[in-house]
Amino acid sequence: MSPIGHEVRRLALRMIGTILTALVLLVVIGPVPAARALDIRTLTSPQGIPFWLVQVSELPVVTVDFAFAGGTRIEPAAKAGAATLASGLLVEGAGDMDGPAFQDALAARAVEFSTGVDRDAFSGSFRSLATEAEEAAKLVGLALAAPRFHADDIERDRRQLLVSLARSAENPQAIASRSLLAGLFPTDSYGRDTDGTRETVAALTREDLVAYVSRQFTRNRLTLGVVGDITPEAAGRVVDLAFAGLPAGDSRPKTDPVSPSFFGETVVDRPIPQTIITFALPGILRSDPDWFPAFVMNHILGGGTFTARLFREVRETRGLAYSVGTTLYPLDRAGLLYGYAATRNDRARETVQVIRDQIARFAEEGPTEAELAGAKKYLTGSFPLSLDGSGAVAGLLVTMQIHNLPPGYLDDRSSLIEAVTAEDVKRVAKRLLDTDKLSVVMVGQPADGAGSAAPAAARVSEDGARSTSPNSIQ
């Protein structure tokens, strides 16, 4: 990595707080001021594929964002990592083009094409000059319908994924995140690392990759957002060139909710000076009628980076942690209120206790009027800032459809937030902020200092051998 790369990387890490906020905003969806609301058109391509379009003409560029419902959720446990490996291999050749030929074809048209995998979807994006949009779509269509998956490429990418897994196994943040989700979802795909394990990745075959993409890349799983300098007719052609060649597939996968197993406290012993803390409480599904009260509640508790109660109490008042915060994490089949903090080992248990106390206090007292007003002002006022760029808008179009929100919803977002009352927030706080269900992972060597009221946690040296504390709630 170059020095620029290194600086970019550090910048990227520093931006994560901002990105988290933006993600939550995107997940929630909202309007620009009504006078300039996005003009969303809901269309169907000539071959019958539905898509949403926002026409903008400031740049001669077209962006297409797509998501196939599934992701690691449709991987068999023994094949974990197939989605990630397949994603990386999509630029390594398609149809009768090998990797270099495919990459030359993308470069000759200056096409950007990227894909990624999460716990609920395989997502991607392609961008090009408007004049090249149809050629770009043909190449993407070929990559999705006929990926090459050559043995040499599989081996090279597998080796790199194994290196990445080995690094991740030593990364405190990754351990903390992985251990928390593994504890919350011990038998569900949500509890697995999206990159798989060293064992499953080592065993993946070409057939596994083919099986995954055959199941994943179907029209019935597809959601599409198109943004740019393109007419509805041309956009329909682009959509068909990229996606009409895919099979219809089964109907959408069921999304029966899964209940997290709250487990108390776990310590993963690592010889590092800081303790990385992750924690979770029950959250709510995006479709829950209490979504907006919960969203406002989270902002006041831990979502509003510098202004949240946890930040003020943990960092500003007590100087305990450099970073602390929470976010609503609405998976398709489960909701979490997810939190994190980083602090010195000798203050880790005190930090957890303060977090616990603040959660209990919020459940008991609810928000102040000033907090409620501030949260509403911020959550409505900051939304337009998150819509800068056609990539952001294309992502929004996909997210809205995944959450079954109508296009007109954008006009209502501000009033839905404004309508949240202190009683609403208090009600949802009582429902969600139950410290008996607080699950905590600490990675590091948290000292058992005096003054900590936290129960003694099981101390384990491997997250694989994690056990739970006596007061854990399953």
Next chain:
Amino acid sequence: MSPIGHEVRRLALRMIGTILTALVLLVVIGPVPAARALDIRTLTSPQGIPFWLVQVSELPVVTVDFAFAGGTRIEPAAKAGAATLASGLLVEGAGDMDGPAFQDALAARAVEFSTGVDRDAFSGSFRSLATEAEEAAKLVGLALAAPRFHADDIERDRRQLLVSLARSAENPQAIASRSLLAGLFPTDSYGRDTDGTRETVAALTREDLVAYVSRQFTRNRLTLGVVGDITPEAAGRVVDLAFAGLPAGDSRPKTDPVSPSFFGETVVDRPIPQTIITFALPGILRSDPDWFPAFVMNHILGGGTFTARLFREVRETRGLAYSVGTTLYPLDRAGLLYGYAATRNDRARETVQVIRDQIARFAEEGPTEAELAGAKKYLTGSFPLSLDGSGAVAGLLVTMQIHNLPPGYLDDRSSLIEAVTAEDVKRVAKRLLDTDKLSVVMVGQPADGAGSAAPAAARVSEDGARSTSPNSIQ
């Protein structure tokens, strides 16, 4: 960090390749197709501060990007880290507002405000709704003119920076980048880590921070780009509210070129399975008349991610490395052609040899006509994709001014690239691609396999104790 955060982080890391490309494009500057070139206005505020403005009205948002020439270049060596520490503390209070009061004021207006430091500048950006732009500017102006630097905040941020430095000391990519620059610039500020060292950061005082910002935040060092839904008059008021309160300061710091000291090969021994490789050759200043031939040359050699010679020869043909590439790194006072690769320990020396051979071959033979045509097509066609969003455009306005490019330059970029001939590229390749000046750092445990023609390198266990190989060129 939340699971979202973790996934965002991985995405961010995967995007670095893309970002690197985008950075190079931004540094080079170029046009959207002439029909829709950016309408750049060069203006002066009522208080006499020059700024560039692009009015766009699709979102009711205003973005202001700024850069103060200097950065870590104006830190005394004994005070390294002062700029980074000061940057982080700017949101911790200003004027008579403490941290929480200042952060409440930003949040109440939904203002995004971020800053960062590199080897040539202290940079920042603030964004808000257009209706809040003047209030946002007042807050930023207060942070720049009267940062609080409270003792408690300094200590907390210092601790966190020390933790970050400790992690960076064990991060192979960071070691490789740091060691290369330290070797190239052993006595210049460019050779120092922008975060300072554990010793200098531990010793920084409030007075050091005040001294740094007093020297750094002056109008004579300032470059400004404003983008958004705002008139020239209102933009002038915003500029004055943020920056007119600063002293004029000395004239701009001199930018006498500094010559990198090319040093041969260095191995930093680390018990990891992969070897991280960084390397450098002479580059050129952005003001060099051969900039565009060098830019095209770099794209063909290693800049064009999937299509570059190094990628094809190192990765596709030989399967040696997962990633390999080069970038032009135009510092204000020096130019580098900077490269990186990651490979298995037992293939590291072979990888370096292939890189060396490809560099020598390019210097000897120059580009093929097909490579030249492909590079021109990509470098002109991809540029509009990099201008998506007002943040990208605001950054472009600042970069253009730093490089002394006129606004009309955007109209000429494509033709400047198209005008590059094979002879131009060959000439600049002969000038720059001198393998006697190739400096290489390997972090890991590169095996001394047979078949490597690379000279034996000094093996050291600490980058601090690095020595150079017998054939190093100082």
